[in-house]
Amino acid sequence: MLTLNINGKPRQLDVLEDMPLLWALRDVLDLKGTKFGCGVAQCGACTVHVDGEATRACVTPVGTVLDAKITTIEGVAASPQGKALQAAWLDLDVMQCGYCQAGQIMTAAALLARTPKPDDTAIDDAMEGNLCRCATYKRIRAAIKTASGQSADDRREA
Amino acid sequence: MDTSRRLFLQAGAAVGGGLMLGFGVRTDAAATAVTLTDYVVVAADGSVTVMAKNPEIGQGAKTMLPMLIAEEMDLPWSSVRIETAASDPKRYGPQFAGGSMTTTMNWLPMRQVGAAARWMLIAAAAQKTGAPHDAFATADGQVIHTPSGKRFTYGALAADAAKISPPKLDDLPLKDPKAFTLIGQSKAGYDSPKIVRGEPIFGIDMTLPGMVYAVYVKSPVYGARLISCDLTAVKAARGVRDAFILKGTDWHGLQDGIAVIADSWWYAQTAREQLKPVWDEAAGAAHDSLAYLEQAKQLVKGRGEVKLSRGDADGALAGAAKTLSAFYEVPFLAHVPMEPQNCTARVTADGVEIWAPTQNPNSGGELVARTLGIAPEKVVVHMRRSGGGFGRRLENDYMAEAAAIAQKAGAPVKLVWSREDDIAYDYFRPGCYHQLRAGIDGDGRLSVYDCHSVTFARDGKVAQGASIEGNAFAPLVTPNFRLTQSLIPSTVPTGYLRAPTSNAIAFVHESFWDEIAHAAGQDPVAFRLAQLDAHAGDKADYNPGRMRRVLAAVAERANWGQAALPKGEGMGVATYFSHRGYFAEIAHVRVADDGQWRVVKVWAVGDVGSHIINPTGAYNQVEGSIMDGIGSMEASITFEKGRAVQTNFQDIPMMRMPKAPQIDAHFLTSDSPPTGLGEPALPPILPAVANAIFAATGIRIRKLPLLPEEIAAGRRVA
Ligand code: FES
Ligand code: FES
Numbered sequence: 001m002l003t004l005n006i007n008g009k010p011r012q013l014d015v016l017e018d019m020p021l022l023w024a025l026r027d028v029l030d031l032k033g034t035k036f037g038c039g040v041a042q043c044g045a046c047t048v049h050v051d052g053e054a055t056r057a058c059v060t061p062v063g064t065v066l067d068a069k070i071t072t073i074e075g076v077a078a079s080p081q082g083k084a085l086q087a088a089w090l091d092l093d094v095m096q097c098g099y100c101q102a103g104q105i106m107t108a109a110a111l112l113a114r115t116p117k118p119d120d121t122a123i124d125d126a127m128e129g130n131l132c133r134c135a136t137y138k139r140i141r142a143a144i145k146t147a148s149g150q151s152a153d154d155r156r157e158a
Numbered sequence: 159m160d161t162s163r164r165l166f167l168q169a170g171a172a173v174g175g176g177l178m179l180g181f182g183v184r185t186d187a188a189a190t191a192v193t194l195t196d197y198v199v200v201a202a203d204g205s206v207t208v209m210a211k212n213p214e215i216g217q218g219a220k221t222m223l224p225m226l227i228a229e230e231m232d233l234p235w236s237s238v239r240i241e242t243a244a245s246d247p248k249r250y251g252p253q254f255a256g257g258s259m260t261t262t263m264n265w266l267p268m269r270q271v272g273a274a275a276r277w278m279l280i281a282a283a284a285q286k287t288g289a290p291h292d293a294f295a296t297a298d299g300q301v302i303h304t305p306s307g308k309r310f311t312y313g314a315l316a317a318d319a320a321k322i323s324p325p326k327l328d329d330l331p332l333k334d335p336k337a338f339t340l341i342g343q344s345k346a347g348y349d350s351p352k353i354v355r356g357e358p359i360f361g362i363d364m365t366l367p368g369m370v371y372a373v374y375v376k377s378p379v380y381g382a383r384l385i386s387c388d389l390t391a392v393k394a395a396r397g398v399r400d401a402f403i404l405k406g407t408d409w410h411g412l413q414d415g416i417a418v419i420a421d422s423w424w425y426a427q428t429a430r431e432q433l434k435p436v437w438d439e440a441a442g443a444a445h446d447s448l449a450y451l452e453q454a455k456q457l458v459k460g461r462g463e464v465k466l467s468r469g470d471a472d473g474a475l476a477g478a479a480k481t482l483s484a485f486y487e488v489p490f491l492a493h494v495p496m497e498p499q500n501c502t503a504r505v506t507a508d509g510v511e512i513w514a515p516t517q518n519p520n521s522g523g524e525l526v527a528r529t530l531g532i533a534p535e536k537v538v539v540h541m542r543r544s545g546g547g548f549g550r551r552l553e554n555d556y557m558a559e560a561a562a563i564a565q566k567a568g569a570p571v572k573l574v575w576s577r578e579d580d581i582a583y584d585y586f587r588p589g590c591y592h593q594l595r596a597g598i599d600g601d602g603r604l605s606v607y608d609c610h611s612v613t614f615a616r617d618g619k620v621a622q623g624a625s626i627e628g629n630a631f632a633p634l635v636t637p638n639f640r641l642t643q644s645l646i647p648s649t650v651p652t653g654y655l656r657a658p659t660s661n662a663i664a665f666v667h668e669s670f671w672d673e674i675a676h677a678a679g680q681d682p683v684a685f686r687l688a689q690l691d692a693h694a695g696d697k698a699d700y701n702p703g704r705m706r707r708v709l710a711a712v713a714e715r716a717n718w719g720q721a722a723l724p725k726g727e728g729m730g731v732a733t734y735f736s737h738r739g740y741f742a743e744i745a746h747v748r749v750a751d752d753g754q755w756r757v758v759k760v761w762a763v764g765d766v767g768s769h770i771i772n773p774t775g776a777y778n779q780v781e782g783s784i785m786d787g788i789g790s791m792e793a794s795i796t797f798e799k800g801r802a803v804q805t806n807f808q809d810i811p812m813m814r815m816p817k818a819p820q821i822d823a824h825f826l827t828s829d830s831p832p833t834g835l836g837e838p839a840l841p842p843i844l845p846a847v848a849n850a851i852f853a854a855t856g857i858r859i860r861k862l863p864l865l866p867e868e869i870a871a872g873r874r875v876a
Contacts, residue, residue, distance in 0.1 A: 015422070016396070023424035027371065032363040033356020035545070037496055038577040039427075042807035045496060073356030086354040093346040093774045096782055097216025098353035099360060099496040099545025124816035131807065133496040133546045134216050135785030136778065137818035154820050157758055 002062060006031070007075025017063025021055075022046045024062045025072060033073035033102050037131065044130030047103040048072050054110035054126075073102035081112040081147070088147035096134035104130050108144050117148050120156045192316035195324070196249045197227060197268075198275040200316035204299055206233055209243040211250040212260050213517055214349070215495075215547035217836040218775035219260045221348045223268055225772060229340040230272030230333055231279075231312075232296040240348045245519035245539040253541075255517040256552050256654070258737035258834025261771065265832050270327040275319075277330060282319035283310050335769070344774035349543060361515030361542035364502040366570040370399055371423040374559045374573060375430050376415040378582045379800040381441035381649040384414040391432040392418055397425025401433075404562055409651060411525050411558035419567050423574050442649050442800025447589075450797075451487070453646050454591035454612040458485070462610055462642035465627060469638030474606035478597025482677050484670055486594065487861040488662040489794035491587040492802070493655055494810065497545020498580045501560035504570040509536030514557050515544030522554035529558040530565055537561075548786075549623075549654035553585050578805050585653025586795055586802075588614045588624040590662050594670045597638075602678040604689065606638035609667075614652060615645035621652040628663035628736075635689045635702070650797060656786065657837035660736040664841030665848065665862065668732040672849040673858065682731050682849065683713045700735055704828055708763040709733055709742040711826060716744040716761040723854075726750065727758070730849025732842040738830075739838025740765040743784070745819075747850040753870030757819040757847055760784050762839055767832035770825050779835040780823040787843035789813025794863045811863075 004011050004021075006029065013028045022039075025031040025048070037045030039058045046057040049071040076082030085105050088094075095101055104127070111118055111126040118126065123144055132140065142152035191201040199207040208227050214220035224240045227233075243250050251267070280294045283301040287308075295302045301310045335341075352359050377384070389401045397420045406413035416433055420426035475481055501514040503526075510530065516522050519539045527534040544551055556573060564571040575583070590613045597606040611626035626643055655661060675685035690706040709731075713719075718729065726749050733742040743762045749755045762780055770776045792811040796803045804810055823839075848859035857872035 019422070019424055023422055027422040027424070030365070031356075032358035032365075035360075035496075036362065036498065036574070038807050040577070040806050040808065043496070043577075073354075077355070089354050090346060090350055093344070093350065093778065095216075095347050095350045095353055096218075096778055097496060097544060097546040098347070098349065099216075101353055102356050105354060127815040131496070131812060131814060133494060133548070133786075133812070135782045135789065135813050135818065137785060137813070137815050138781050138821060139778070141815070141818070157820065 002066060004062060004066065004070060005068065006070045007072060008078065015062060018061045020058050021048065021060045021062050021065060021070070022057035025057060031072055031074055035099055035102055037100070042131070043100070044103040044107060045100050047106040047130065049106060049110055052110065052113060054107045073106060076105060076109055079109060079113070082109045084147040085109055085112070085143065088143040092139050092143045092146060092152070094136050094139040094143050096136055100130060100132045104132065104140055108140070108147070111144070112148055117150055118144065120154065192320050194275050194278060194316055194320050195271065197271045198231070200312050202313045204311050204313040205237050205239055206231070206299070206312065207239040207241055210240055211243045211264070212253050213255045213519060213541045213544060214242065215255045215517055215544040215551065217255060217260070217779065218347065218772060219255060221345055222772045222775060223260065223264055225340050225345060226264065226268035227272035227275070229338055230269045231276045233299050235340060235345060237299055242541050245523060245541055247520045253520055254552070255547055256549065258739070258837045261832050261834040262738060269332050270330055273330040273332055274325055274327055277325045278319040278322045279312055279315045281322045282315040285318065286310070341769055341771050342773065345772050346774060359543050360497055360545050361513065362497055362500045362545070362574060364513045364542060364572060366502060366504060369502065369570040369572055370419050370421065370567060371426050372417055372419050372560070372563050372567070372571045372573045373423070373426045373430050373576070374415050374417050374563065375433055375435065376413055376583060377435070377437040377439060378802065379437065379439040379442035380445070380651055382414070382437045382439040384416070385436040385438050387416050387433060387435040389416070392429050395425070395429035395432055397421045398429045400567060402566055404566070407529060408558070410553060411555050412529050412562050413555070417563045417566070419563070419571065423572070427576060439800060445648055445650055445797050445800040447796040447798070450589065450646055451591070457612045457644035457646070458591065458593035458610045460644065462644040464640060465643050466639065466641040469606070471606050471608045471638050471640035474638035475595060475597045475608060478605055479600045480598045480677060481595060482673060483593070483595045484673060484860055486592040486666040486670065488590050488665060489796070489862055490589045490650070491655055491790060491793055492581050492584045492795050492804070492810065493548045493550035494580060494807070495544070495546030495548050495550055498577055499550070499556040499575040500573060501556045502570065502572045503560040503564035505530070505561065505565040509538065510561055511538045511540065512557055512561060513540045513542050514554070515542050515551060516554055516557065517544065517547045517549070517551040518554060522557045525554050525558050526561045529562055548656045549658060550584065552654055555583070577807065581804055581806065581810070582802055585622065585651045587655035587658070587661065588621055588652040590624070590626060592666045594666070596670065596674050598674065598678045602680060604636055604674055604678070607636040608640045610642040610644065612644045612646060614648045614650070616648065616652070620645065621648065623652050623654045623658045625659045626663060628659055628667070635692070649800070656783070657736055657840040660734060660841040661787070661790070661844070664732065664734040664736070665844040668734065668842060668845030669848045669859065672730065672845065672852065681719060683709065683718050686731070686733060699738070704740045704765045705733055705735060705742070707826055708740050708765050711824065712742040712744050712761050712763040715763065715822060715824060718744060726854055728850045728853025728855070730846045730851070730853055732845035732849060734838070734842040736841050737838045738766070738833035739835065741839050741842050743842045743846045745843065745846040745850040747847060747854055749851060749854045749869060751870070751873070753866035753868070753873065755851060755864070755866065755869065756817055757788050759820040759822070760843065760846070761822045763824045763826060764839060765826045765828050766835055766838065767830040768827055769832045770827070771832060776825070776835050777823050780839040781821050783837065783839035784821055784843045785813045785818055787840040788819065788847055791844055791847060791862055791864045
């Protein structure tokens with residue numbers, strides 16, 4: 001039996017230590033908000049927080065995070081950044097299909113925890129690893145700025 | 159083109175015969191809700207559940223369709239609950255997400271559905287009070303007796319209303335558009351609150367009691383047959399419950415492969431590496447991208463089949479004051495929707511239940527029935543929210559696989575494809591090759607346009623999604639015109655990618671059109687406007703006047719030709735008509751010395767008819783289409799020995815945050831009924847960007863993917 005600390009609660013699971021956290025969350029612990037997109041750290045759909053760091057769950061064996069605090073999209077509202085991002089995502093109607101958006105919000109929440117008012121370059125750098133096949137990038141950028149109390153304008157160009 | 163037309167007529171017939179609307183009192187167990195029609199369920203507390211008949215794939219149908227019903231019912235939006243309808247074409251007509259047809263096919267019928275429910279509620283009030291039907295109005299989810307001001311909630315009337323015979327839909331008066339209170343107002347995606355909380359609403363999130371997980375291993379070579387596979391090792395792998403071989407039946411459905419069943423998807427996925435299948439891959443061995451290109455170059459020198467011809471192309475070329483010629487090349491592409499293909503299936507003695515993200519649930523059910531050899535009525539398909547579609551989920555091969563695996567496994571099965579599976583087993587956007595010629599007369603007018611296109615064939619016919627007869631602007635307005643086609647046979651499965659055919663052809667013709675404008679010494683916008691003024695067009699469904707307006711508007715919004723741009727920057731324009739939508743787009747690009755390019759800003763003006771039903775969703779579609787189109791310019795799928803070389807996102811560059819441009823999108827309205835927006839904003843952006851790169855660098859882009867190295871090399875030559 002392994003124990004993981006997920007969204008502030010201990011969760012027990014009977015899997016081998018090399019199972020990626022993504023599949024432990026989805027198939028074993030029934031936390032399906034974390035999404036599978038590529039399995040090789042190329043899309044960000046599976047992003048969770050491991051001790052506050054945005055982490056790709058698809059390439060993170062559960063054995064490497066036994067002592068860590070894990071936060072998933074189901075628990076992100078517990079942080080002020082997470083809550084603000086969820087609200088901004090809804091206000092700006094960011095979603096198209098919505099499949100990537102849990103990962104986008106998790107990456108953005110880690111960004112805001114580190115950089116409370118990110119500029120466009122900081123947003124570009126932090127979000128580059130999160131693919132949105134529907135390409136809602138304009139609204140993701142605006143929502144991150146709104147959630148961090150900044151004007152939603154894209155200021156990359158004059 | 160043909161597909162969407164046929165679907166439209168089918169729907170028209172269904173609607174003309176009275177939309178198949180079920181009525182009657184069907185009170186649920188708690189006796190608190192009344193099913194008024196197949197689309198409307200009224201609860202005693204006044205909340206109303208409205209059915210969304212078509213799949214939600216991110217195009218916004220689940221929110222937009224109920225808006226049409228709620229508008230005619232005068233429902234306050236906050237009281238509306240939305241559910242996805244059952245997949246049941248007898249009740250709901252054709253249900254699919256494709257061809258940007260949801261708006262086109264449902265604008266009138268869904269309003270009629272709402273008006274019918276409203277009429278029944280009023281009839282119930284009339285019956286109750288003895289007052290005439292026309293003494294009643296509706297507002298805010300209530301029927302109002304106008305003379306007295308007395309109000310009846312829909313909840314209070316629903317049970318009586320459900321007993322009233324339905325009105326004839328065609329005779330129902332619909333709201334005057336001036337009185338719309340919902341249509342034209344932005345309504346956020348109905349499922350969005352669940353999405354930001356991570357609730358399990360996608361296809362891949364499905365679970366059933368006793369469910370097991372599966373992968374299905376096929377040959378990466380199309381048309382390959384499985385000769386043998388030893389299953390001993392895989393069956394002994396940890397977490398694995400079973401493994402078995404299935405025989406293929408249909409290239410649209412089940413193909414030869416090996417199913418691995420396990421307690422977790424990851425165990426199944428890990429165990430598949432133990433398999434050493436022996437395939438007969440001879441059928442696909444010849445399929446190779448370099449060979450395709452060589453064949454195409456030969457074919458364009460030959461005669462081909464003339465598909466369209468007007469005037470005398472050869473004569474006009476011979477007599478032209480100036481001629482130009484160019485060879486254009488467009489690659490195969492994969493769809494890669496964000497949610498990998500998946501399907502959950504349960505097979506019992508009573509029939510089959512399917513839960514899937516699909517764009518095509520009705521035909522998916524038929525495919526499952528065919529695959530298992532059971533009656534179609536025995537198959538129930540539940541539409542789950544799709545993490546994108548882009549045309550890939552018009553095919554339901556994963557549904558056939560899940561059903562066949564579940565039948566043999568004897569337990570409910572969730573089949574999930576890896577991303578590698580998704581790319582290897584795609585129905586690819588076919589590539590194409592085009593030899594173009596044009597002639598300009600002494601007055602600087604285009605006198606002849608000649609195109610020899612090479613595309614792909616399957617079983618002797620133009621392959622799925624491989625038609626080269628588009629709606630390009632140049633062919634429509636040129637006095638001497640010829641379109642010739644040659645075919646390369648291929649076993650590679652092809653299909654429809656967002657804005658199918660247009661997503662390739664627009665780049666070719668609208669880039670060459672830019673070449674012509676420059677060769678004629680004219681401004682690309684002015685040159686187009688002049689042609690649009692001069693030609694009425696010979697296609698009944700194409701209105702040059704609508705295109706002229708969007709082009710003039712976008713040029714104004716972008717300040718076209720007004721500002722001098724710094725070195726390495728340029729603006730390009732293109733227009734395209736597809737899926738009944740008119741779009742003109744201007745791209746501003748910046749190209750660095752090493753050939754790296756970025757689109758800084760895009761201006762887009764579209765005309766999709768009289769109303770933008772849900773503006774927030776509409777702008778989201780335009781923004782997404784534009785970014786998707788730009789992203790696709792760097793991607794390609796290439797084949798070696800019958801298999802795709804690219805395997806996962808590291809091989810397929812896509813639009814990501816740092817390259818996402820600013821977008822100024824705008825709509826003009828016109829008298830035509832509203833049409834769809836999932837696709838028409840995409841095709842013109844590719845040529846607009848390519849033309850902008852020419853403006854920035856003098857390098858003409860005639861080949862996709864657009865590689866920085868090639869731009870840099872072009873610069874060194876130039
Ligand atoms: S699934 Fe983990 S990065 Fe794509
Ligand atoms: S909203 Fe569809 S992938 Fe991002």
